[in-house]
Amino acid sequence: xxxxxxxxxxxxxxxxxxxxxxxxxQFDKVLMVLNPATxxxxxxxxxxxxxxxxxxxGAGTQFTTTMASAELTFGKTxxxxxxxxxxxILFLNxxxxxxxxxxxxxxxxxxxxxxxxxSHRLSAGIQTSFNNRNADFSNLSFYSQWNGSEFDPSIPIxxxxxxxxxxxxxxxxxxxxxxxxxxxxxxxxxxxxxxxGFFIQxxxxxxxxxxxxxxxxxxxxxxxxxxSKLGINTVAGIELKVAQFFQGTHYEGLYGAFYNLKLNRxxxxxxxxxxxxxxxxxxFRSTGALxxxxxxxxxxCQFGVSYDQELGxxxxxxxxxxxxxxxxxxxxxxxxxxKKL
Numbered sequence: 001x002x003x004x005x006x007x008x009x010x011x012x013x014x015x016x017x018x019x020x021x022x023x024x025x026q027f028d029k030v031l032m033v034l035n036p037a038t039x040x041x042x043x044x045x046x047x048x049x050x051x052x053x054x055x056x057x058g059a060g061t062q063f064t065t066t067m068a069s070a071e072l073t074f075g076k077t078x079x080x081x082x083x084x085x086x087x088x089i090l091f092l093n094x095x096x097x098x099x100x101x102x103x104x105x106x107x108x109x110x111x112x113x114x115x116x117x118x119s120h121r122l123s124a125g126i127q128t129s130f131n132n133r134n135a136d137f138s139n140l141s142f143y144s145q146w147n148g149s150e151f152d153p154s155i156p157i158x159x160x161x162x163x164x165x166x167x168x169x170x171x172x173x174x175x176x177x178x179x180x181x182x183x184x185x186x187x188x189x190x191x192x193x194x195x196x197g198f199f200i201q202x203x204x205x206x207x208x209x210x211x212x213x214x215x216x217x218x219x220x221x222x223x224x225x226x227x228s229k230l231g232i233n234t235v236a237g238i239e240l241k242v243a244q245f246f247q248g249t250h251y252e253g254l255y256g257a258f259y260n261l262k263l264n265r266x267x268x269x270x271x272x273x274x275x276x277x278x279x280x281x282x283x284f285r286s287t288g289a290l291x292x293x294x295x296x297x298x299x300x301c302q303f304g305v306s307y308d309q310e311l312g313x314x315x316x317x318x319x320x321x322x323x324x325x326x327x328x329x330x331x332x333x334x335x336x337x338x339k340k341l
Contacts, residue, residue, distance in 0.1 A: 040086025
């Protein structure tokens with residue numbers, strides 16, 4: 001019915017005419033995809049991550065984005081004053097509507113991480129990816145199939161599928177700065193963490209050819225983010241996150257506030273990352289969505305779940321979205337060198 005065709009139009013307009021990308025609410029969990037400078041910027045040697053977003057639950061059709069990535073580090077040691085190189089491999093699938101209009105992407109990111117001092121670190125990175133876009137019109141209904149009282153799928157549409165499957169190469173770059181300081185204390189101490197970064201995606205503005213008659217370019221996307229953690233005491237702290245994205249004439253902001261509770265602390269003697277932490281709070285999207293979010297950090301494993309509740313005009317049609325994230329980090333030993341932390 002019409003909702004099928006409408007679902008296709010939503011996907012087209014969200015990806016093409018208004019030049020908007022897919023997006024995640026838990027943006028800080030996909031920084032490796034957004035900003036290649038953050039590849040390898042974590043406590044540990046290698047990390048595997050997966051994130052899935054089900055957009056607009058109850059819309060009568062699916063809008064789903066799935067990301068999987070692997071991050072490797074070379075030259076990384078326990079000493080924070082050692083430089084190292086990060087290599088990231090990513091896969092992303094974004095599909096929406098009954099037309100299954102979407103994008104499949106695979107890419108590689110490379111980062112160089114340089115310590116400025118014991119607490120300050122600066123990194124830069126580049127990213128390239130190969131992308132394919134396509135759609136399937138077989139599940140859509142057209143106005144020509146209306147017989148006066150209902151849609152009849154047996155009526156020929158006499159409209160060829162003009163949406164061509166096409167591929168293109170994309171590129172991006174970014175920089176990232178981090179500050180991490182822990183006070184000296186026999187009980188573990190308070191910690192102050194600050195990080196910020198800037199990135200540009202689609203820097204080459206690749207051509208998008210949806211059919212033989214039209215040709216458009218994917219607008220460059222600019223992003224800026226800031227995150228800070230402040231320990232209230234040795235077991236609790238607060239975390240603030242801000243991100244702003246610009247693409248063409250469109251922009252989006254995400255603002256987050258979280259309360260962190262340590263369930264146990266990392267070993268002061270061995271410096272192994274085995275602390276467990278529970279984080280609860282919310283994000284707010286500038287387009288009008290409140291996003292309650294909860295994270296569980298078990299040291300090597302991290303879980304996250306968030307629920308978007310639309311509050312603006314969009315809530316009249318679509319009220320909610322659900323997002324999950326998971327990552328596994330090798331924190332004690334590298335699979336390549338056998339070196340222990």
